[in-house]
Amino acid sequence: MWSELRALRDGVDLGTPPRDGEPVTLSVDGVPVTVAAGSSVLLAAGIAGCTVPKLCATDTLEPFGSCRVCLVEIEGRRGYPASCTTPVDDGMQVRTNSEMLTKLRRGVIELYLSDFPEGDIDGGWSQLNDTLDQVGVHRLADDHPYRSGANHQSGVLDLSNPYFLFDQAKCIVCSRCVRACEEIQGTFALTIGGRGFGSTVVAGQDESFLDSDCVSCGACVQACPSDALIEKSLFPGGYERADSRQA
Amino acid sequence: MSAPSNMRVFVPCDALSIALGADEVADRLVAEAASRSLDVTVVRNGSHGLFWLEPMVEVEVDGVRHAYGPIDADDVPELLDAGLLEAGPHRTSLGPTHSIPELERQTRLTFARVGVIDPRSLDDYLAHGGFDGLRRALTMAPGDVVGEIETSGLRGRGGAAFPTGIKWRTVLGAPATPKYVVANADEGDSGTFADRMVMEGDPFCLIEAMAIAAHAVGASHGVIYCRSEYPHAIATLEYCIDVAPQHGWLGSGIAGSGLDFDIEVRVGAGAYICGEETSMLESIEGKRGMVRPKPPLPALEGLYGKPTVVNNIITLASVPWILANGGAAYSAHGVGRSSGTLPVQLAGNIRRGGLVEVPFGITVRELIEGYGGGTASGRPARAVQIGGPLGAYFHDGQLDTVLDYEAIAAAGGLLGHGGVVVFDDTIDMAAQARFAMEFCAAESCGKCTPCRIGSTRGVELIDKIVIGERRSADVAQLEELCDVLEHGSLCALGGLTPYPVRSAMQHFPEDFGLGDRNSDQNFEQKVGESN
Numbered sequence: 001m002w003s004e005l006r007a008l009r010d011g012v013d014l015g016t017p018p019r020d021g022e023p024v025t026l027s028v029d030g031v032p033v034t035v036a037a038g039s040s041v042l043l044a045a046g047i048a049g050c051t052v053p054k055l056c057a058t059d060t061l062e063p064f065g066s067c068r069v070c071l072v073e074i075e076g077r078r079g080y081p082a083s084c085t086t087p088v089d090d091g092m093q094v095r096t097n098s099e100m101l102t103k104l105r106r107g108v109i110e111l112y113l114s115d116f117p118e119g120d121i122d123g124g125w126s127q128l129n130d131t132l133d134q135v136g137v138h139r140l141a142d143d144h145p146y147r148s149g150a151n152h153q154s155g156v157l158d159l160s161n162p163y164f165l166f167d168q169a170k171c172i173v174c175s176r177c178v179r180a181c182e183e184i185q186g187t188f189a190l191t192i193g194g195r196g197f198g199s200t201v202v203a204g205q206d207e208s209f210l211d212s213d214c215v216s217c218g219a220c221v222q223a224c225p226s227d228a229l230i231e232k233s234l235f236p237g238g239y240e241r242a243d244s245r246q247a
Numbered sequence: 248m249s250a251p252s253n254m255r256v257f258v259p260c261d262a263l264s265i266a267l268g269a270d271e272v273a274d275r276l277v278a279e280a281a282s283r284s285l286d287v288t289v290v291r292n293g294s295h296g297l298f299w300l301e302p303m304v305e306v307e308v309d310g311v312r313h314a315y316g317p318i319d320a321d322d323v324p325e326l327l328d329a330g331l332l333e334a335g336p337h338r339t340s341l342g343p344t345h346s347i348p349e350l351e352r353q354t355r356l357t358f359a360r361v362g363v364i365d366p367r368s369l370d371d372y373l374a375h376g377g378f379d380g381l382r383r384a385l386t387m388a389p390g391d392v393v394g395e396i397e398t399s400g401l402r403g404r405g406g407a408a409f410p411t412g413i414k415w416r417t418v419l420g421a422p423a424t425p426k427y428v429v430a431n432a433d434e435g436d437s438g439t440f441a442d443r444m445v446m447e448g449d450p451f452c453l454i455e456a457m458a459i460a461a462h463a464v465g466a467s468h469g470v471i472y473c474r475s476e477y478p479h480a481i482a483t484l485e486y487c488i489d490v491a492p493q494h495g496w497l498g499s500g501i502a503g504s505g506l507d508f509d510i511e512v513r514v515g516a517g518a519y520i521c522g523e524e525t526s527m528l529e530s531i532e533g534k535r536g537m538v539r540p541k542p543p544l545p546a547l548e549g550l551y552g553k554p555t556v557v558n559n560i561i562t563l564a565s566v567p568w569i570l571a572n573g574g575a576a577y578s579a580h581g582v583g584r585s586s587g588t589l590p591v592q593l594a595g596n597i598r599r600g601g602l603v604e605v606p607f608g609i610t611v612r613e614l615i616e617g618y619g620g621g622t623a624s625g626r627p628a629r630a631v632q633i634g635g636p637l638g639a640y641f642h643d644g645q646l647d648t649v650l651d652y653e654a655i656a657a658a659g660g661l662l663g664h665g666g667v668v669v670f671d672d673t674i675d676m677a678a679q680a681r682f683a684m685e686f687c688a689a690e691s692c693g694k695c696t697p698c699r700i701g702s703t704r705g706v707e708l709i710d711k712i713v714i715g716e717r718r719s720a721d722v723a724q725l726e727e728l729c730d731v732l733e734h735g736s737l738c739a740l741g742g743l744t745p746y747p748v749r750s751a752m753q754h755f756p757e758d759f760g761l762g763d764r765n766s767d768q769n770f771e772q773k774v775g776e777s778n
Contacts, residue, residue, distance in 0.1 A: 065694075104735050191535070199699060
């Protein structure tokens with residue numbers, strides 16, 4: 001069943017929605033590519049055939065810039081801009097790989113892994129798994145200093161909705177569900193509560209999904225890159241939270 | 248001898264002075280004057296910024312103000328007995344206010360009126376050059392007003408030091424309307440208070456500045472976003488925004504010109520991140536205070552997606568002087584690309600804390616020792632944090648660094664909003680580094696991963712380093728984390744947190760268990776104290 005489901009997602013996600021501006025030509029890793037003005041560097045890279053890892057970006061939602069995995073280098077610009085929120089420019093020269101970019105992406109992924117159930121990574125097929133493959137990090141070493149830190153591994157497990165569940169232990173707080181609820185469905189049932197490390201996806205006024213304004217449209221489930229929001233039908237014997245192995 | 252008539256006695260209404268008992272002093276003065284049938288008016292002025300002398304009482308005799316301080320309410324009867332109204336001698340006498348050395352040596356352009364005038368008096372404001380800048384600006388084309396700011400070399404005083412003229416020029420050139428002017432008064436850096444002092448001590452200056460900006464860029468509406476921790480400033484601003492339109496200084500047809508512009512005060516809800524300009528715009532729009540990616544620049548797509556000037560209070564408060572006296576007169580002060588003056592805020596373990604407005608180019612040592620008088624404890628200064636909670640720590644060997652954006656950056660720091668916090672040799676710099684990560688964790692909006700998770704991991708790593716079980720691995724991991732924070736964060740909160748952490752570790756390794764204790768005298772001293 002898992003591989004069949006996986007095959008359904010074969011289309012390339014370009015990361016940000018298409019735009020309709022005048023054509024702009026830039027180069028990504030030396031490959032010339034022409035896209036509409038207003039497009040993101042991430043989208044241009046995808047069209048140029050360069051895979052930039054991403055988590056919070058998907059081409060059905062407006063760019064958000066929170067995960068910091070899609071960082072790139074741009075000739076003549078300082079720092080490492082997120083390619084999803086950086087619009088293309090004529091003549092722009094983009095590099096999607098360098099020693100520093102690899103280091104930064106790994107550093108970000110390690111932070112994610114420090115608050116993610118380890119038992120759910122092997123054999124997983126979410127977009128998070130694809131990103132882990134692309135970045136080349138799948139678990140923290142046994143003696144990694146990030147182990148045994150504060151985490152959300154015993155956070156909320158919301159089974160109230162008849163069709164899908166929300167497992168906070170697997171939530172990477174990318175806001176894709178919140179944005180899908182807002183941008184695609186227009187229901188505004190989800191938000192982020194708290195701030196900083198305490199930021200969590202919250203339904204309604206900090207209610208269960210069932211008690212909130214959620215209309216069970218499924219847009220959030222489809223948008224979730226880490227299977228924190230997932231169909232209950234995939235777990236006929238009931239859902240069991242994976243061992244975090246972090247503590 | 249007849250009693251002097253119609254005397255003006257000044258007692259500050261500034262929040263710090265009130266915290267030190269200024270309201271009680273003022274009440275006592277009014278009561279004592281009444282019981283002695285003295286013809287005295289107690290004026291509530293702003294603070295001059297000489298905080299170690301607050302509450303400082305002044306009396307105006309023959310047009311000269313004489314200062315006494317610090318004054319306790321119980322000192323009032325004896326102060327009157329000593330002849331306060333004739334500027335008589337008293338153990339708290341400081342002489343003529345303008346001759347107090349720490350005040351006399353300053354270059355007060357932005358703070359020229361703060362402490363001098365009654366902040367709620369429009370007449371007082373006008374009598375001290377108020378609205379001269381706006382009057383001149385209104386005779387000029389908008390582009391020329393922007394040109395004057397460009398000539399002045401003024402850079403953003405909120406922390407980023409972006410050239411104000413370029414920002415205004417961008418908004419002026421933006422085709423979309425309406426345009427907005429947003430004053431950032433979410434002054435959240437620990438050890439800073441310059442914005443508050445302007446709002447409490449010279450609020451019409453901010454109104455004038457925003458009107459000048461409105462004329463320069465074509466804006467029709469202004470917002471002052473003030474942190475809720477400043478209730479006195481909020482009350483004063485709201486009073487002045489109510490008064491100004493009644494005299495034609497806000498509203499339609501300002502000062503008889505074609506300029507229509509109004510201002511509202513919006514109050515924050517206690518989030519440091521809302522001092523970051525894009526989070527502030529989200530907050531004003533009624534949304535969760537989360538950072539927006541740039542581009543688009545707020546100058547082009549700011550408040551409600553429209554072109555917006557977002558400036559810090561000190562940046563704006565510098566504008567009326569520049570328009571009244573010319574950009575060249577402003578840039579005559581300062582050094583290199585750091586033009587004009589900077590209101591520095593001296594805090595922490597310092598003998599004479601307060602506000603010092605000086606031209607760029609003086610040394611950190613001159614600020615701390617010359618103006619500040621060294622540490623309050625009398626012990627040697629060990630570390631100085633410049634630029635707020637996200638600024639780097641300087642060690643005592645770096646005190647001759649010049650106050651200048653580029654020089655401070657070259658020394659590995661940043662000038663930020665001009666906060667200077669001094670620590671003596673009893674400070675534990677590992678605890679300070681931990682605090683920087685803790686601050687980031689407490690104030691992170693939670694949007695980007697490096698800041699959201701990384702700040703908490705940073706606190707944990709520093710704890711592990713101090714315990715020291717696997718110190719070298721933990722230090723290496725902290726270095727990597729600092730790289731991810733610095734280069735990967737969405738905004739300056741995560742991006743700058745490595746500054747205090749790395750500088751503390753680099754300059755004070757012994758506090759992390761990383762140095763050679765035998766070569767460090769401070770370490771010996773501390774060990775001696777704790778025994």
